[in-house]
Amino acid sequence: MQKAYFAAGCFWGVESAFRQVEGVRSTAVGYMGGKTEQPTYEDVCTDTTGHAETLEVEFDPAQVSYDRLLDVFWDVHDPTTLNRQGPDFGTQYRSAIFCTDAGQDAAARASKGKIEHSRRFARPVVTEIAPARTFWRAEEYHQQYFDKRGRRAHLPH
Numbered sequence: 001m002q003k004a005y006f007a008a009g010c011f012w013g014v015e016s017a018f019r020q021v022e023g024v025r026s027t028a029v030g031y032m033g034g035k036t037e038q039p040t041y042e043d044v045c046t047d048t049t050g051h052a053e054t055l056e057v058e059f060d061p062a063q064v065s066y067d068r069l070l071d072v073f074w075d076v077h078d079p080t081t082l083n084r085q086g087p088d089f090g091t092q093y094r095s096a097i098f099c100t101d102a103g104q105d106a107a108a109r110a111s112k113g114k115i116e117h118s119r120r121f122a123r124p125v126v127t128e129i130a131p132a133r134t135f136w137r138a139e140e141y142h143q144q145y146f147d148k149r150g151r152r153a154h155l156p157h
Contacts, residue, residue: 001025002061004069005032005098005132007052008077009085014055015144017076023064027144028056030137032098033128039136047090054098056135066104070111073097079115080123095125098132105129 008014011029019027031039034051044051057069077085079095097112099105108129116125 001058002066003100003132004057004059004066004104005054005100005135006057006069006073007032007054007094007096007098007128008073008079009053009093009095010088011053011055011138011142014076018055018057018069018072019144021059021064021069021072023060023062023068024057025060026058028135028137029142030054030056030135031092032133032135033096033130041139041142044092045090047092049092051092051136052094052096053092053138054096054135056137066107067111070097070108074111074115074120078121079125079127080121082126094128096128096130098130100132105131 006014015027015029018024031044031051032054034049036043036049039049039051043049059069077095083089083091083094085093097108099108112125112127112129
């Protein structure tokens with residue numbers, strides 16, 4: 001098993017979309033990329049901790065490639081809006097890929113370059129690519145939030 005970390009706005013819908021991908025074994029929502037130890041949702045919402053709402057994806061690389069996960073990432077949000085997704089705004093809603101190793105970093109940068117050159121988006125891609133640091137698991141009521149409410153995010157393909 002391997003892990004991947006993606007920030008793409010509110011983590012509820014992002015988690016729901018990735019849970020539909022064959023080869024994804026488990027997911028957890030939490031916070032990454034900030035300076036506060038053990039942040040809570042309330043801390044992160046102050047927009048002062050530097051954390052992004054982040055999805056941890058545990059996946060079986062024999063069943064799903066990291067490149068496929070990157071494709072899902074680009075499909076489930078707008079990577080051209082700085083610190084915003086839909087009605088949600090603040091640095092915790094930024095677009096980011098947190099890489100666990102050099103291979104993920106290279107793949108993420110290549111994928112971002114491919115998206116930028118495709119002209120799929122009218123505006124520049126602002127997605128941050130950074131090393132994964134400590135993942136702080138969010139409160140239990142955030143875990144599988146959509147599933148608990150009988151909702152499901154739309155996965156384009």
